[in-house]
Amino acid sequence: MKPELRDGGTITAYCPDCEGRTNFTPVGAKIEIEGRFGHFNSTYHQLWYSLHQCVGCKRGGLSAIFTNGGYQSAYLRFFYPFFRETLALPSSVPKDIEAEFREAERCASFGANRAASAMFRSALEKTLKANGYVRQGGKLRDLESKIDEAANDGIITDARRRRAHEEVRVLGNDVLHDEWREVKDEEVELAHLYTQRILEDFYDDRETVVKKLIELGRLTKKDGDNETSSSITDTGYDDDGRGASHP
Numbered sequence: 001m002k003p004e005l006r007d008g009g010t011i012t013a014y015c016p017d018c019e020g021r022t023n024f025t026p027v028g029a030k031i032e033i034e035g036r037f038g039h040f041n042s043t044y045h046q047l048w049y050s051l052h053q054c055v056g057c058k059r060g061g062l063s064a065i066f067t068n069g070g071y072q073s074a075y076l077r078f079f080y081p082f083f084r085e086t087l088a089l090p091s092s093v094p095k096d097i098e099a100e101f102r103e104a105e106r107c108a109s110f111g112a113n114r115a116a117s118a119m120f121r122s123a124l125e126k127t128l129k130a131n132g133y134v135r136q137g138g139k140l141r142d143l144e145s146k147i148d149e150a151a152n153d154g155i156i157t158d159a160r161r162r163r164a165h166e167e168v169r170v171l172g173n174d175v176l177h178d179e180w181r182e183v184k185d186e187e188v189e190l191a192h193l194y195t196q197r198i199l200e201d202f203y204d205d206r207e208t209v210v211k212k213l214i215e216l217g218r219l220t221k222k223d224g225d226n227e228t229s230s231s232i233t234d235t236g237y238d239d240d241g242r243g244a245s246h247p
Helices: 095-109 113-130 143-152 158-177 185-203 206-216 221-230
Strands: 011-015 020-039 042-054 060-067 075-080
Touching: 011 060, 011 075, 020 060, 020 075, 042 075, 095 113, 095 185, 113 143, 113 158, 113 185, 143 158, 158 185, 185 206, 206 221
Parallel strands: none
Antiparallel strands: 011 020, 020 042, 042 060, 060 075
């Protein structure tokens, strides 16, 4: 959950030191800048910078607030420490795909929703390519057909196929190819969730999935042997030190 601005300037946000959601109260005088500041369809005439302190551990925070003179109609432009919602990934997810997914999460934590949407789409396509869903003549030329083929193969369910199209592929395509528009937090949250779910589909029970992909001709036996040998030293945890989650 993203930071929320309360009456009086208190900000409710995740505190990394408390490892939970808490209140950051304003401390000292704020810096007030007069001007004209736009946020989508709203215009504000002041920008406030304020220091804050966690009521629990006393960690410091910094906010930037667009306002027209009060907190009730104000917009919280950003708050530090940044909130980063991370989802656990199976340990067998390839490092390059994991890095793409984590960078998308970082973009979302800064409010860069369009960038996050494009990167979740990229992580999805890289996942499919890594599992043998690559262009074959006139087949599998685009992400849409790759998703459909993974569902036809039974690697993902039909419900997951629909979600991959609606929440990840189409949103990423809107960002990459269509006119500029605002991407809502809720849209990014869904793209985040369903990209992670598809990574679980492919990598949670990796041995079974690889066996099926070899039978289907998507991967070769050599591909499977290479994965097995590279996983011998695996710790079973992702880069946040947490085990894989199971839906």
